[in-house]
Amino acid sequence: MTEVLEELVELLQLQPLGELSFRGNSENLGFRNVFGGQVLGQALMAGYKTVEGKDAHSMHGYFLRPGDHSLPIDYDVQIVRDGATFSTRRVIAKQNNKEIFAMIGSFQSPEEGLEHQFEMPEADGPEGIYSELETRRKFKELIPEKVRDQYTQDRPIEIRPIDPINYLAPDVRKPYKQNWFKAVAKLPDDPVIHQCILAYASDFGLLGTSMLPHGVTFMGKGMQVASLDHAIWFHRDFRVDDWLLYDMDSPSSSRGRGLNRGNIYNSEGTLVASVCQEALIRRRKK
Template sequence: MTATRLEPAEPLRGSGVALERAILDSLDDLEGALRLETLGENEFRAGNEHSRFGRAFGGQLLAQAMLAAASTVDGQLPHSLHAYFVRSGDPEVPLHLSVERTRDGRSMSTRQVTVRQAGREILTAIASFHANPAEPELFEAPSGEVRPEELPLLQQWVAYAPEAMRPTARKWIDMPPPVEMRIGEAPTFVVPGRDSGVRAHWMRLPRGIGDRPVAHIAMLAYASDYLLLDMAFRNHPEPVDHRGFVGLSLDHSIWVHRAVRFDEWHRYTQRIGAVSGHRALVHGTLHDLAGHLVASTAQEVLVRPVPR
C-alpha cells in the first residue's frame, strides 16, 4: 500500500465546509430511502438513495430490510441479520419489501424479508429480535488505538489517486456516503495496492438522529457494508485492481451486541478470513469510543477477472 502519511483532518461536524454539506445532503437522501411506505400488514414500498455505484447499494438494502422486519415486531430490537444479495438492484426502480412473520416468542422473534424490484427478487434476509438486558458484558478496555481525530478523512486520499482512477475516486467527494469516515491509508479503489493484516477506520453519522434505537441499528447496518469488499482486493494473494477485476458482495451478516448510537464514533476493524478461487471472506468488528464491542460482521465477496 501507499506509504504516504496525511495530516489529521480538522473537525468536520459543524464546520460548514462543502464536504460536510455534501455528506449531510447524502444523509437526508438516505433517510428518505429508509422511510418505508406501508402497503399492507407485511408489505412495504421504498425508494433508493442516489446511486454512486451504478446500482443500488447493498447497505441500503440491508437497512431497509431491517426496518421492514422491525416494523412488525413490538418490544424487541434487532440483534442479527443474515442477507443474500440475489442480484444487482437498479437505483431507479422502486423496491417492494415483503415480511414473513416466522416466529413470535416472549423474548425473541424471527422475520424473513424479501426485497423485489419489478417482481424480481434482489435480496432475501432473515432477521432476529431479542429483548436483551444490558448486563453482564465482557469488556476489555482498549489500549494504543488511534483516535478518529488523529486520522485524515477518506476523501483526503483522493488527491493521490492515479489519473486513470481519479474520476471514480472523485465520486467520494462529489457524492459522498452519508457517513463521516476517517482512515489511515488509501483504499484500493483510490490508490491501488496490496497489504496484509487488519485495517481499521472510524465512522459516524454527520449529525444526530435522535433517540431512535432501531434507526441507529439500521444506519449501522447500512455503513457496515462499506470497505469490506476493498479488504478482499487489499489482501488478495495475486495482483488485482478495479479495472481488470470485478468485485461483488454475495452476502452479509451483522450481529448487534449492545445498544447503538451511530451518531457517535465507531471503530470498524476489518480482517480477511479466507481467499479461495474467486471468493473471499471478510470479518469485521465495530467498537464505540469507550471500547465496547457494539457489533460484528461477516461478508463473502466475489473477486474475478473481467471477461474479455
C-alpha cells in the same frame, strides 16, 4: 441534521403497501448497482415495522441479484415466529417481481446476561485523520468523469480510514484494515434508526479487505466485485452519530470469493456489533 443525513433517514423510512409489505426508494452512489448497505438498512427497517417491544440482535442476508438504483425496492415480510423472548422475520426484497435480496432477522426482548468481549485493538485517531471524502475531493481529477460527481458529493456517513490505500494504484498488504465512521450530524434518539444506519454503513469498505493481499481494488481493470451475503450481530446499545471503530480482517480468499469480518467498537472500547460478509472477487476472463 444536515440535508444529506435527513435524506438517508428518509430513505430508510419505508412506505407501507400493506400490513406486511413496504416500499423503499433507491439512491445512486456511483456504483453500477444499488449499494448493498441501502438494502441491508431498509430490510432491517421492514422487519422492525412488524415487531413490537423487541430489538434486533442479528440479521443474515443474501444478495441474489444486482439491484437497479433507478427503481424503488419492494420488501415483503413474513412472520416466521413470535415467542416470549424472540421474534423471527423473513424479509424478501424485490424489483420487477424478481427477488434481489433475502434476509432472516431475529429480535429479542431486553434481557440481562453474562458479559464478556474482545478488547478494542489499538488504533490511531479519529482526530487528525483525513476522511475518504476529503481525499476524493483532493484528487477528484483522477476519478473517472462519469462517477466523479457521485464520488465527491456530500455523504451522510463520514469515514476516516487509518492507513488508507490508493484505489487506483493499490499495493500488497496484509488482510487487515481499520476505519473510523459516524453520521455527520446528531440523529434522533430512536435506537432503530441507529441500528439501520449502522447496517447501511457496515457495507462500506468491508469487501475490500479480502483484496488487500492481492494488490487489487474494486476499481481495478478486469475485476468483478460484489457482496454475496452479509450478517450483523448487535451486541450492545450504541449511537452511530458518535465515532465508531470498524476493525476488519479477511481470514481467507479462494475460488473467486473472499471472506471479510469486522468488529465495531465505540470510542470507549465497547464492542457494539460484529459483521461477516463473503464477497465475489473475480478476475474476468479475457
